Every structure is written in C-alpha cells, then in structure tokens.
Amino acid sequence: MPLDTSFPIPVARSVADLRKIVFGWRRAGERVALVPTMGALHAGHLSLSEAARAQANRVVVSIFVNPTQFAPNEDFERYPRNLGSDIEKLARQGFVGLVYAPTAAEMYPNGFSTAIRVAGVSEGLESAARPHFFGGVATVVAKLFMQAQPDVAIFGEKDYQQLLVIRRLVRDLDIPVEIVAAPTLREHDGLAMSSRNAYLTAPERKIAGFLNTVLGEVAAAVAGGKSPSEACNTGRARLLKLGFAAVDYLEVRDADSLDPIEMLNEPARVLAAVRLGGTRLIDNAPVLPKAD
Ligand code: PAF
Numbered sequence: 001m002p003l004d005t006s007f008p009i010p011v012a013r014s015v016a017d018l019r020k021i022v023f024g025w026r027r028a029g030e031r032v033a034l035v036p037t038m039g040a041l042h043a044g045h046l047s048l049s050e051a052a053r054a055q056a057n058r059v060v061v062s063i064f065v066n067p068t069q070f071a072p073n074e075d076f077e078r079y080p081r082n083l084g085s086d087i088e089k090l091a092r093q094g095f096v097g098l099v100y101a102p103t104a105a106e107m108y109p110n111g112f113s114t115a116i117r118v119a120g121v122s123e124g125l126e127s128a129a130r131p132h133f134f135g136g137v138a139t140v141v142a143k144l145f146m147q148a149q150p151d152v153a154i155f156g157e158k159d160y161q162q163l164l165v166i167r168r169l170v171r172d173l174d175i176p177v178e179i180v181a182a183p184t185l186r187e188h189d190g191l192a193m194s195s196r197n198a199y200l201t202a203p204e205r206k207i208a209g210f211l212n213t214v215l216g217e218v219a220a221a222v223a224g225g226k227s228p229s230e231a232c233n234t235g236r237a238r239l240l241k242l243g244f245a246a247v248d249y250l251e252v253r254d255a256d257s258l259d260p261i262e263m264l265n266e267p268a269r270v271l272a273a274v275r276l277g278g279t280r281l282i283d284n285a286p287v288l289p290k291a292d
Contacts, residue, residue, distance in 0.1 A: 001106075007084070008091035011099045015147045018100045022060060022148050025097075031056040034150035034177075036141060039063040040080040041089050044185040044193030048154045051182040053095050055152045061090055062100040062144055064107060068115075069136030080195055100148065107143065115139050118172070121164040121258045125271055126282070129248050134165050141166055145175050153177050158184040158192045160269060160284040164258060184283070186212065192283045199279040207243040208281060211274055214238050215285040218252065218270045222287050228252035228261055228268075239274055248273035248280070252287060264289050 003021075004011040012018040025032055033056035035048045041063075052059045063086055070076035083101060090096040115135050122134035145153065155163045167179050185193045189209030200208055214235050221231035232250045239247050253260060255267040268287040273280060 007087045007099070009087050009096055009099050011083075011087070011101050013102060014106055015102070018060075018098070018102075018148055021098055022058075022150070025058045026149070026151075030058050031152070032058045032060060032148070032150045034144065034148050034153045035059065035061045036144050036153065036155070037061060037063055038065045038079065038195070039083065039086050040195035040198070041086045042193050042195065042197075044156060044158065046089060046093060047185045048156055048182050049090065049093060049096055051180060052152070052154045053093075055154070055178075055180055056150075058097045059095055060098045060100055060148055060150065061096050062102075062148070064100075064102055064140070064144075066107075066136055066140040067104060068108070068139060069133050071130065071132050074130075075196075075199075080198055100144075102147075107140065116142050116169065116173075118165050118168050121161065121168050125249055125251065125253075125258065126161050126273065129273065129280075134162070137162055138165060138169050142169060142173065142175065145170075145177050150177055152180055154180050154182050156184060157181050158194065158283065160271060161258065164256070190216075192281075194281065196279055196281065200276060204276040204279065208276060210242045211239070211244070211272065211281060211283050212285070214242070214250075215270050215272060215283055218250065219285045219287040222252055222264055222268065222270070223290060228264070232270075235270075235272075239272075244274045244276055246275040248275065250274075255286065 001014040003017045022032055033052035035052050037045050065079050116138040117135055118138050163181055190212030191209045218231045218235040222228050236247045236250050250272040252268050252270045255269045261268055269284050270287055271284040273282045
C-alpha cells in the first residue's frame with residue numbers, strides 16, 4: 001500500500017511504509033516518539049503529542065480503533081472516527097511527521113492467533129467490568145511497538161491502570177521503548193478530556209465535572225488520615241447524590257502496584273469508574289503521604 005499523501009501529514013497504512021520512514025529517521029540518528037491513539041482527537045491527545053515533541057526529534061501518531069479491546073456489547077461501532085479532522089488537528093501543531101493509520105486487516109491479518117495477557121496490575125478495577133480490555137490493549141500496543149520500534153512512547157495518566165499495564169508489558173517482554181506518562185488535561189470544571197465525553201447529554205455533562213471534585217475530596221481525606229475504605233464510602237455516596245447513575249468502582253490503591261491499601265504509607269492513587277446515562281467515565285487522582 002503506498003504512503004497516503006492526500007492529507008497534510010503523510011499517512012502510512014501498512015507496517016512496511018511505517019518502517020520505511022521510521023527506520024530512515026533512526027538510521028539518521030533521530031529519536032522517534034510514538035503516540036498511540038484511537039483517534040477522535042481532542043486537546044488531551046494533542047497534549048500527548050506535545051509531550052512527545054519534548055522527548056524526540058520525530059513524532060508519529062498512530063490512529064487505530066482497536067476492535068480487540070471492545071466487548072461485543074460496547075461502543076466499537078459508534079466510537080467516533082474522523083481521520084481527516086484528526087489529521088487537520090495534528091497538522092496545526094506543525095511537528096507531527098507521520099500518522100500511522102493501519103487497516104484492521106493489516107493489524108489483524110487472517111489467522112491472527114496471539115494474545116498478550118499482563119497479570120497483576122491489569123486485574124480488578126477496569127477489568128472487573130471489562131475483562132477483555134487489557135488483553136486487547138496489551139496486544140495492540142505490543143504490536144505497535146514492534147511495528148514502529150520507537151525510542152519513546154507517550155501515554156496519558158487519565159488511563160492510569162492502562163499506563164501501569166503498559167509499563168509492566170515493556171519491562172516483562174524487554175521491549176526497548178521508554179514509556180513517558182503525560183498528565184491528564186481537564187475541562188474548566190475538572191472533567192478529564194476523553195473522546196467519550198462526546199456521548200454526554202447537556203445535563204449529564206454538568207454532573208460529569210463533579211467526578212474530579214469527589215476524587216479530590218477522597219484524596220484529601222486519605223492524605224489527612226482518614227481510612228481509604230471510609231473515604232471511598234463517603235465518596236461513593238456523594239457521587240450517587242450528585243446524580244451519577246452508578247459507581248463501578250471508587251478505590252484507593254498503591255500508585256505503583258495497584259494493590260489495595262489500608263493505610264497511606266506510600267504514594268497512592270484514587271481511581272474511579274462511573275456511569276452517566278449510557279456513558280462510562282474513568283478518572284483518577286494522586287494521593288500523597290504528608291511529609292513529616
Ligand atoms: O488509550 C487508548 O487510546 C488505547 O487504549 C490505545 C493505547 C491507543 C490502544 O488501543
């Protein structure tokens with residue numbers, strides 16, 4: 001498949017075209033950053049590519065709505081897709097050198113039979129409601145790393161458990177890529193930017209901003225000495241009172257291992273998934289032990 005030059009940034013559709021360009025850059029001694037995305041790009045994604053630029057001379061953004069991380073009852077079909085407008089946004093940044101937008105057949109050719117399972121950090125939290133999810137993510141991200149062979153890759157802290165799963169994957173499989181975490185970008189009311197925010201109705205959108213407020217309250221309560229389980233019970237009740245339809249989880253976990261904690265001795269993270277109408281939102285916040 002030839003490189004698609006009909007967009008303001010060249011688009012590689014095949015592994016061969018991707019490698020031709022990336023390997024050329026690397027041979028010339030340039031450092032290459034990859035920003036994996038599923039498209040529907042918003043300011044949060046653009047902040048990931050900004051972070052990539054700070055890490056490397058060349059930035060590649062991949063856009064692939066990965067079917068294996070969606071269960072049959074999830075939003076794969078309706079997940080927003082607009083390659084043209086995504087590339088326009090990246091082009092306006094002025095530094096993204098290549099978009100990699102493989103076809104599903106290029107990523108998962110007939111007979112594809114391999115799956116990567118990362119144990120430990122992938123268990124619980126997101127996996128409780130979406131048991132298929134991290135297998136799909138780990139497999140596609142490992143493939144993207146093998147395909148592009150970047151020096152560095154950027155992932156948002158918004159998907160905190162995903163970030164830890166990818167760090168584990170890279171360590172366990174000795175994949176020579178540095179993983180850099182980028183902070184979550186938020187709307188004026190604190191709502192974490194996400195492609196799925198587009199599904200929210202106007203009244204739901206008003207409620208959504210309170211997720212970050214409640215995460216901050218739970219983090220402050222735990223940092224102030226309250227037990228994580230008590231703080232989370234209060235937080236859960238607050239979320240439901242504020243109008244969230246359900247709380248899939250609201251938990252304080254160790255920031256590195258994601259093990260449950262009973263007391264705050266090490267840096268921790270409060271993580272939540274909530275439902276508003278048909279939309280599921282996730283977010284998280286740091287909890288730091290007070291310095292003595
Ligand atoms: O975070 C995402 O957008 C996706 O899970 C990723 C990492 C691009 C894999 O499909």
